[in-house]
Amino acid sequence: MISPKKYHKTVKIPPNGFKSINEFFNHVFKDKEMIWMGQNTNHLNDHNEIKEAMIEFIKSNEYCKYPPPEGFPELQELILKDLGLKNGFESLITAGGTESLYLTMHSYIELGDSIITSDPGYLIIENFARRFGAKVTSVHIYNKECSYKLTPKLARDNIDNKTKIISLIDPLNPLGSSYTKDEIKEFAEIAEEKDLYLLHDVTYRDFAKKHYLAAKYAPERTLTIYSFSKICGMAGLRIGGIITVPEMMEPLKAVIINDLGTNALSQIGAIKALKTKKKWIKRVRERTYKNQKIIKKAVDEVEGTFIPVYPSNANMMAIDIYDTGVSPDDLTEYLLKRKIFVRQGSYTSRFYGNRYIRLSFSIPKEQVKIFAENFIDLMGFLRS
Numbered sequence: 001m002i003s004p005k006k007y008h009k010t011v012k013i014p015p016n017g018f019k020s021i022n023e024f025f026n027h028v029f030k031d032k033e034m035i036w037m038g039q040n041t042n043h044l045n046d047h048n049e050i051k052e053a054m055i056e057f058i059k060s061n062e063y064c065k066y067p068p069p070e071g072f073p074e075l076q077e078l079i080l081k082d083l084g085l086k087n088g089f090e091s092l093i094t095a096g097g098t099e100s101l102y103l104t105m106h107s108y109i110e111l112g113d114s115i116i117t118s119d120p121g122y123l124i125i126e127n128f129a130r131r132f133g134a135k136v137t138s139v140h141i142y143n144k145e146c147s148y149k150l151t152p153k154l155a156r157d158n159i160d161n162k163t164k165i166i167s168l169i170d171p172l173n174p175l176g177s178s179y180t181k182d183e184i185k186e187f188a189e190i191a192e193e194k195d196l197y198l199l200h201d202v203t204y205r206d207f208a209k210k211h212y213l214a215a216k217y218a219p220e221r222t223l224t225i226y227s228f229s230k231i232c233g234m235a236g237l238r239i240g241g242i243i244t245v246p247e248m249m250e251p252l253k254a255v256i257i258n259d260l261g262t263n264a265l266s267q268i269g270a271i272k273a274l275k276t277k278k279k280w281i282k283r284v285r286e287r288t289y290k291n292q293k294i295i296k297k298a299v300d301e302v303e304g305t306f307i308p309v310y311p312s313n314a315n316m317m318a319i320d321i322y323d324t325g326v327s328p329d330d331l332t333e334y335l336l337k338r339k340i341f342v343r344q345g346s347y348t349s350r351f352y353g354n355r356y357i358r359l360s361f362s363i364p365k366e367q368v369k370i371f372a373e374n375f376i377d378l379m380g381f382l383r384s
């Protein structure tokens with residue numbers, strides 16, 4: 001019999017005017033004037049060291065060799081150092097947090113297990129879990145009472161005897177909510193008590209005012225998902241990792257996809273990024289943080305709109321426009337026509353997608369100002 005795991009497929013609907021999702025992304029990618037606020041990527045990476053390291057590597061011609069299958073040890077160690085998880089942990093290099101998430105589901109989900117996630121949230125995690133036969137309990141968190149996040153209490157209320165994983169995206173894509181130390185400790189206690197795993201996706205960690213790692217409190221139950229796409233501005237290079245203790249790493253290594261190693265050029269760039277991070281991180285964080293204020297001012301001018309989580313602890317936020325009667329799909333489409341790429345709520349929510357747009361702001365200040373002006377203008381036009 002064919003395993004039911006093979007049956008879950010994610011249907012992707014292209015935006016209006018495009019034949020396929022691929023055609024749409026090619027269109028936005030190729031348009032050099034497009035203001036890129038739709039993928040939480042970081043466009044403030046004008047420090048040269050990473051580029052230069054990669055150019056040197058290309059010149060050396062060493063890219064004709066396969067790199068070691070689990071990653072260059074130098075990079076593996078730098079990631080652990082970056083997280084302050086030196087002793088007792090291992091890291092595995094992957095082609096981005098996305099591959100790390102996939103490997104986690106592949107090795108930890110058995111048919112019939114359940115996983116707790118949040119809505120809004122990063123739906124790719126749910127889709128991967130379903131592909132391996134999981135039942136997904138997507139907890140509704142779009143309200144002030146829970147501070148727009150999956151709280152320990154909400155997690156407890158939704159655990160059943162099949163729950164295998166609690167997925168914590170911290171800070172949360174799309175809202176930018178994040179966890180306190182006490183909350184992370186409580187999740188660690190829950191994991192011990194209920195015999196389950198924490199998937200701690202820390203992709204946006206470096207944008208948060210403060211951040212706490214579940215791996216420090218529940219090392220033997222936490223899988224930490226790591227990405228170079230956001231703070232390091234390396235999304236197109238597709239590089240990331242997964243960090244856990246050696247016993248938990250074994251099942252991940254058993255389902256490895258890139259058996260011949262992850263892109264060597266990207267690893268060289270990633271090594272340089274971590275070695276130089278102290279020089280540029282403050283600048284990227286500060287500009288990102290200040291950009292929020294420009295957006296907030298514009299939102300405050302448009303009656304009926306608000307930012308659910310402000311300030312955001314990530315480099316993205318949601319703007320709720322529900323009370324204006326304007327649909328997020330229309331607003332997104334009109335902004336795109338004006339060369340501003342943001343995402344409609346349905347990209348990160350099955351239940352609240354008709355309420356908000358999501359936009360990221362690790363981009364130059366001038367571009368954020370263009371968004372702000374167009375947001376005010378288009379909201380006036382669309383609601384009339």
Ligand SMILES: Cc1ncc(COP(=O)(O)O)c(C=O)c1O
Binds near residue numbers: 097173
């Ligand atoms: C929560 C979260 N995890 C993982 C990823 C994927 O990151 P990567 O580019 O490293 O695959 C994203 C990308 O937007 C994300 O928002």
